[in-house]
Amino acid sequence: MRTQRKYPLFWIVLLALIFTTTIFSSLLAPFEPNAMDMNQIYKAPNATHLLGTDQLGRDVLSRLLVGGKVTLFIAIISVVLSSIIGIIYGGISGYFGGAIDAVMMRILEAFLTIPSLVIVLALQAIMQGSVWRMAMIMGVTGWFVTARIVRSEFIRLKELEFVQMAKMFRTPLWKILFGHLLRNCIPAIFVVTIFNFAGAIFTEVSLSFLGIGVPPATPSWGTMLYTAQNDLLVGAWWMGLFPGLFIFVTILCVQVIGGTFKQGGRSHI
């Protein structure tokens, strides 16, 4: 019987707030994010600059909002890409099984033995470039878990009677794959995608913090933390604190929401 799922309303609203403010950042930002003001260098948070200014007198709040757009954009594009690859790879492996599955899974395991951050690091170092390229690199290296989950779901579902019945009536293969198998994997894919999204934010931040992520001139949460390494030395604590808080709260929201769906999903699947 149906168990009532408790929606984490607070966290959804908070995440929606972060999303809308970053999407409309160009309208909402109180200052032009790249406008320098030499009279306002390293000002602590005050009434005009709510979160202070940086070493070039740029408004931290404005840069955080615009930077959030870059970070979340990279995270979304990479997660969409990795989900598509993961679904196709896991789906083929799980549905056809046998030798195809064995080969595909050994390849996947080979990838899994290397932490994906290391693969991303290597690829980024070779072809460092635009925001798009970074999203692509994260996408092609982030599909391993999705593929495994889709595979195991396909293996479980394809043996069930309703799929056997569909086969019995010679339902076209694409209908079985999409209408019966993929359709019933969506709850599981949804949950893993949410967690991948949190992971993608973290990867962007980590790479940019190491200086090999988003090009340094582009504000993102990661590049802001990167420059904050020096700013903290001169006592500009707000340079590190606020980007850190934004990252922390966003990832927390995503994780809590993902966690609720993970638990709620069980009664369905």
Place this chain on the structure above:
Amino acid sequence: MEVLSNKGGDHIFKIENVAVHLNGKYLIHDVSFTVPKGQITAVIGESGSGKSTTLSALLGMLPAQAVMEGSILFNERNLMELSEQERAGLRKKHFFTIFQDATNSFSPTLKIKQQLYRLTASRLGQKEEAFLGKITAILKDLNLPEDVLNRYPFELSGGMLQRCMLACAFYNEPDVLMADEPTSALDMLHQQEFIKLLKNLHARLGATIILITHDLGVAAIADSMIVMKNGEIVEAGQVAEIFKEPKHPYTKRLVANHF
């Protein structure tokens, strides 16, 4: 259709010397029996006795690696000589199968209405309005509330889902209804109710029913019966006779344990 015409004989299926082997191992062998038209035939045996394999062979749904020998005649037509497409046509129009696990017979994320439609009217090429009218009446006959149509499978009990399957059989009026352990996943109360409904269906539609079960209590509703053990038929005959005077030691034990 040619397959439909019953050219002589009162049997709908004639199975002759069927053997199925998979990777060099025989799943069933020397299986020969006939299924009388319009009667209930029970296939009895414990798990691994080959009764489900026999059913798969009748349906033409054996695993791809399995090899089959012998012949299966459906209305005097050898199923082995049919193309895969013709066999699918038979399964669509003339057979209906009910499986043991009703919960898994339905896709978890589709509403019952859509699934019943796909299993019945859409196969026969009927419109949705016609379907709704007919299925509602059938559901009422089967003591199912009308709103099951707008529910998801996980909202219904196993017994209700099994009755939904039975509703499809009532709708399709198949020539042959095959039921593979239809009551094994149900509790005692639902089992008896299901059996009653199955008898009701048989009386109303006159369909041939092949009932696979390990439960002699369920097999009691059948006219004739086949007892299988280790991939072979050990005894076959009228249910009443076998119950009264079992011949094979295995059947004797089964009957003794039942009463």
